[in-house]
Amino acid sequence: MAAERKPMDRRKQVLEAAARSFETFGYKATTMDQVAKLAGVGKGTIYTFFAHKEQLFExxxxxxxxxxxxxxxxxxxxxxxxxxxxxxxxxxxxxxxxxxxxxxxxxxxxxxxxxxxxxxxxxxxxxxxxxxxxxxxxxxxxxxxxxxxxxxxxxxxxxxxxxxxxxxxxxxxxxxxxxxxxxxxxxxxxxxxxxx
Amino acid sequence: MAAERKPMDRRKQVLEAAARSFETFGYKATTMDQVAKLAGVGKGTIYTFFAHKEQLFExxxxxxxxxxxxxxxxxxxxxxxxxxxxxxxxxxxxxxxxxxxxxxxxxxxxxxxxxxxxxxxxxxxxxxxxxxxxxxxxxxxxxxxxxxxxxxxxxxxxxxxxxxxxxxxxxxxxxxxxxxxxxxxxxxxxxxxxxx
DNA sequence: AATTGACCGAATTGTTATTTTGGTCATTAT
DNA sequence: ATAATGACCAAAATAACAATTCGGTCAATT
Missing domain, CATH: 1.10.357.10 (Tetracycline Repressor, domain 2)
Structure with a gap:
């Protein structure tokens, strides 16, 4: 319960994690697993908001x-x-x-x-x-x-x-x-x- | 004897053939065999004038x-x-x-x-x-x-x-x-x- | 209904076998 | 004798193949 996360806007979490990752590692070296981890979110969740990596980048x-x-x-x-x-x-x-x-x-x-x-x-x-x-x-x-x-x-x-x-x-x-x-x-x- | 070549400046021949080849194929795709052929000269002859491909290019x-x-x-x-x-x-x-x-x-x-x-x-x-x-x-x-x-x-x-x-x-x-x-x-x- | 992560095939990367190419030098032609 | 040559060699590039990674899915879980 202590580490419980508020129902913070998950879409935004993903977007910000991805931005940080693209900025740090570039497009190619950014993996979706990495973004999920950074966003504190399951990989599947990313795909509820973005059809694919390219869309996230765009x-x-x-x-x-x-x-x-x-x-x-x-x-x-x-x-x-x-x-x-x-x-x-x-x-x-x-x-x-x-x-x-x-x-x-x-x-x-x-x-x-x-x-x-x-x-x-x-x-x-x-x-x-x-x-x-x-x-x-x-x-x-x-x-x-x-x-x-x-x-x-x-x-x-x-x-x-x-x-x-x-x-x-x-x-x-x-x-x-x-x-x-x-x-x-x-x-x-x-x-x-x-x-x- | 008919196809005899004048003692035309071989260095110049090589230089011009190389220039054409670099211009047509780029640096990497230009081979020394190719240049020799284009210059109408044995490959060894190129190396009497130029130490290596890089020098020819330079x-x-x-x-x-x-x-x-x-x-x-x-x-x-x-x-x-x-x-x-x-x-x-x-x-x-x-x-x-x-x-x-x-x-x-x-x-x-x-x-x-x-x-x-x-x-x-x-x-x-x-x-x-x-x-x-x-x-x-x-x-x-x-x-x-x-x-x-x-x-x-x-x-x-x-x-x-x-x-x-x-x-x-x-x-x-x-x-x-x-x-x-x-x-x-x-x-x-x-x-x-x-x-x- | 929302979220997840094990799972899949395609694409990438690492590895080894094969070919190409820069450069040499013994032989040939002059 | 000297100038020129092209068969030859080691190294580098490429092709072929095996191993791994990664984007994307979906049945199971919360």
């Missing part, structure tokens, strides 16, 4: 996409200039380490063993982010705040810049601080390189 | 780096603005498809089977390009043509932009034309996104 990835979008939506001030909003969202994003841990682990897994599911998951996030940014680039472009440009392509290159400054900069430097990333992003994308 | 990669640098050096006009030189070199580079074929094949090989030698080769080219660009970014920065910035990091992000617009743009669009790549590169890096 649920977590859409959660990540949703949280990213909500963070951005919460931060955006439509009355402010595009540039200010961009920097502010970036700023918030750089504080938001949790999501990164899973994304980083999956990226590593794709590099090391090329797990297709991990690759697809990351591609989905990438597409969602590009779509989101491109909508706002498009609006800014229509308002005349920025030049006419292909919104999708511009969003795509922006994301690549972000990744180059965060995930990939260790090819050259030690990882940049948050302030440095913000500074360079502003220089490259808002002010331009040309001397004032 | 020779070809340094050739690629050297040709890229010579192309750029030939094009650069120190008296012209940084921006003009950048666009002009880019222009020439986009015409220079041959080098690309090998680089593209190697990139595919790294993605598909992760051949370490292919990865190292590409990284060497990347480092060489970043070093080259960063030297010129540094000069432009000292001349006050562009803002002060970390030259290496700036060169790195420029290269990533170039790759995003050429090699990776097919994630979104059909490959961009040479003119489109030039246009977007100018917009992003020289003029800036801000409405004029």
């Amino acid at each position: 649920e977590i990835m859409s959660g990540m996409i949703r949280e990213l979008r909500e963070l951005a939506d919460r931060t955006l001030r439509p009355e402010l200039p595009f540039a200010d909003n961009l920097m502010e969202v970036l700023h918030k994003l750089l504080d938001y380490r949790e999501q990164h841990a899973l994304a980083v682990k999956l990226a590593q897994e794709v590099r090391d063993i090329g797990t297709p599911m991990a690759r697809e998951g990351l591609e989905k996030v990438e597409r969602a982010v590009v779509t989101y940014i491109s909508r706002h680039v498009n609006e800014a472009s229509e308002k005349g705040e920025i030049k006419p440009c292909d919104p999708e392509l511009t969003a795509f290159v922006m994301l690549k810049t972000y990744l180059a400054l965060t995930a990939e900069s260790h090819h050259l430097h030690m990882p940049l601080t948050k302030e440095e990333v913000l500074d360079y992003f502003r220089t490259y994308w808002m002010e331009g390189l040309a001397a004032r | 020779e070809i990669m340094s050739g690629m780096i050297r040709e890229l640098r010579e192309l750029a050096d030939r094009t650069l006009r120190p008296e012209l603005p940084f921006a003009d030189n950048l666009m002009e070199v880019l222009h020439k580079l986009l015409d220079y498809r041959e080098q690309h074929a090998l680089a593209v094949k190697l990139a595919q090989e790294v993605r598909d089977i992760g051949t370490p030698m292919a990865r190292e080769g590409l990284e060497k080219v990347e480092r060489a390009v970043v070093t080259y660009i960063s030297r010129h970014v540094n000069e432009a920065s000292e001349k006050g043509e562009i803002k002060p910035c970390d030259p290496e990091l700036t060169a790195f992000v420029m290269l990533k932009t170039y790759l995003a617009l050429t090699a990776e743009s097919h994630h979104l669009h059909m490959p961009l034309t040479k003119e489109e790549v030039l246009d977007y590169f100018r917009t992003y890096w020289m003029e800036g996104l801000a409405a004029r």
Whole structure:
């Protein structure tokens, strides 16, 4: 009786255990037995909520996409200039380490063993982010705040810049601080390189 | 006697056959027997000129780096603005498809089977390009043509932009034309996104 | 009705046999 | 004599097969 567990939402238990496991071991090395154990739940129970491992993973990835979008939506001030909003969202994003841990682990897994599911998951996030940014680039472009440009392509290159400054900069430097990333992003994308 | 071969430079024959083979089959799937056959030369002959497969490959990669640098050096006009030189070199580079074929094949090989030698080769080219660009970014920065910035990091992000617009743009669009790549590169890096 | 874990077959991993390939060198051609 | 060659060898890659793991099910239990 002492170790009796409250009828806590089992679905949530599973989801959180799975998130921790994917983040720690990656997609492939996460086993359903492991998730069940971590969630303190029988393996069969997982399958009352999720049809299969892939669905469990997809649920977590859409959660990540949703949280990213909500963070951005919460931060955006439509009355402010595009540039200010961009920097502010970036700023918030750089504080938001949790999501990164899973994304980083999956990226590593794709590099090391090329797990297709991990690759697809990351591609989905990438597409969602590009779509989101491109909508706002498009609006800014229509308002005349920025030049006419292909919104999708511009969003795509922006994301690549972000990744180059965060995930990939260790090819050259030690990882940049948050302030440095913000500074360079502003220089490259808002002010331009040309001397004032 | 009819099929007698001129004392044509055997080293060159081997080098060219190897280049074709690496470009067509990648590093791993290129065999020394294959290269010998393509070069119309006994296998032993290859080893009079190159200590091993790796050296043969490295020779070809340094050739690629050297040709890229010579192309750029030939094009650069120190008296012209940084921006003009950048666009002009880019222009020439986009015409220079041959080098690309090998680089593209190697990139595919790294993605598909992760051949370490292919990865190292590409990284060497990347480092060489970043070093080259960063030297010129540094000069432009000292001349006050562009803002002060970390030259290496700036060169790195420029290269990533170039790759995003050429090699990776097919994630979104059909490959961009040479003119489109030039246009977007100018917009992003020289003029800036801000409405004029 | 909700939960469980022993159970199943497919897929993965470990192991051994077979083939391929980088590199050598005695022989041949010049 | 020197330059060139290709049969040859050990090591590495691959194929074939055995052993294990893991996603998913379901009869038994709570």
